[in-house]
Amino acid sequence: MSEAAKERPLTGDLRPDGAALSLKEYEAAGGYSAIRTALGKMSPAGVTELVKTANLRGRGGAGFPTGVKWALVPMGPDAPRPKYLVVNADEMEPGTFKDRLLLEGNPHQLIEGVILAAFAIQAETSYIFLRGEYTVAEERILRAIDEARAAGYLGENILGSGFTLHLYLHMSIGRYICGEETALLNALEGKRATPRTKPPFPQISGLWGKPTIVNNVETLSNLPHIVNRGVEWFKGLSRTPNGGTKLFGVSGKVKRPGLWELPLGTTIREILDLAGGMRDGHTLRAIIPGGASTDFVGPEHLDVQMDFDTVGKVGSRMGTGTMIVLDDKTCPVGMVHNLIQFFAQESCGWCTPCRDGLPWIQKVMAAIENGEGRPEDLDMLRGHTKSLGMGLTFCALAPGAMAPLGSALVRFKDEFDRHIRDKRCAWR
Amino acid sequence: MLTEDIKKEIDSHIHEPQHRAAACTEALRIVQRHRGWIDDESIREVAAYLGMSSHELDSVATFFNLIHRRPVGRHVIRICASVSCWVMGYDALRDGLLKHLGVGMGQTTPDGRFTVVPNQCLGCCDHAPALMIDRDLHRDVNLAALKELLEPYR
């Protein structure tokens, strides 16, 4: 392992030219030694226990502890078969561009993570569910799967361990809702991607009713490093009790938008500094910390540490860790209108509050932005942030849409009022 | 009629023989790559090949945005309409592109060369605004250089 990879295990060994690490290069950086250790010397329960103790939390947005999730999968000779390990590589949350780097830059790291997770839950089949627009990743993953199979890392009796895993790439044909793990399973089965009732959770009844784990690309890419270097090292990477590093990104009107692997618990201010601060002539107004489904935070929150627990204390979420910056030259109402337009279009249509509520909100937002809003519209919007809240719709898409709206109605109350009073958008 | 080549390609996505229908989204992608879009005849053929009813397959084909159930031009431009690109100038880029091509959103140029559709976040928000033409991603798109950008796509 290189010096850089000791602090930045996910990205320290990436090639500067952006090409994917070949099998040889990945092996030279210590790649595929973790499966030798795990398949050769550890039990499946031992791998799960290791990941639990490392306190690895899911990087798909919700932050659920990975080892805890795996431990719910039925094990032993009586467990239903086949079992599945599914990679969520759908990455469609607006403002999110982190998994792309790992998929394009180091597909073997992901594949090794897949083998480790599949071994832990004793799955014999695995699918990578990749969004259709990621065409570069598609080519590189297909090639990496071929290389790994030829080297004996995939297929029957991997490295003589008796463990068998078949890995396939599935290309998605669109729609944000596919990222929701039960909708993803329906899409994989060749159906419309509507979410399923939970419980039963996929760990018990997932793909074709069989035990299934769905994990995010970044989550899985951490696994080889945890096995290779151990729990204490992994915990030490973080500045908070959440283990490990995190890919953090910044987009919007900053000097150097980008993506960095940093300790969990890095502050928003430090991340913005890496992005070079605001562009000249622009002032920071607010930040959406982790993809479209998270509440706005403000300049008063710059010293908040980005991890799964701390951001929650100021009323938002770390989400995907890729923040979107709002500057003073951009209309907050227009920005929220854009977000709502996204969610309204991507509603899968399964449940009424979301299917009918989001387009209604979108129309009202458009009216306000176009100077045709009425004061009572704001009460209607506030009412919707309650009636589309967590637990009141079939899945988390609608509550996710209400996060930026609800926080904007408080934080930018004056701007909403001004649009309605002046009958126009002051930024146009 | 699905050609033998197309059938072979579809077969390579049937990983578990008891679940043939699971290959239907991949099959739609493959047929669309060969025929440009998915017409009713394609729906019937693919459904029959995978043991589904055509209504079942059409309910899938109409759900997902990367499948075209209407004819499109030789090249499809997917312009990112999501939040980071919006902050970085989506409105102006969209208007400029449509004006340059002389079409509205969702329409095809009269010479059949381009169809323009909006797309959700393309996952390169640090290089906004972005768009895709066919399988190619274009980042930090500059309105002034549109002509050169489109040139290779004949």
Ligand SMILES: Cc1cc2nc3c(=O)[nH]c(=O)nc-3n(C[C@H](O)[C@H](O)[C@H](O)COP(=O)(O)O)c2cc1C
């Ligand atoms: C509407 C919606 C979209 C989602 N999109 C994604 C996604 O693109 N990628 C992802 O990893 N998780 C996504 N999730 C979260 C997944 O449902 C799931 O929690 C995650 O894949 C679990 O992986 P993890 O435990 O490794 O984080 C989405 C959730 C919802 C409700």
Ligand code: SF4
């Ligand atoms: S909340 Fe929206 S996306 Fe989720 S099931 Fe209901 S309609 Fe579908």
Ligand code: FES
């Ligand atoms: S918002 Fe356009 S690429 Fe993400």
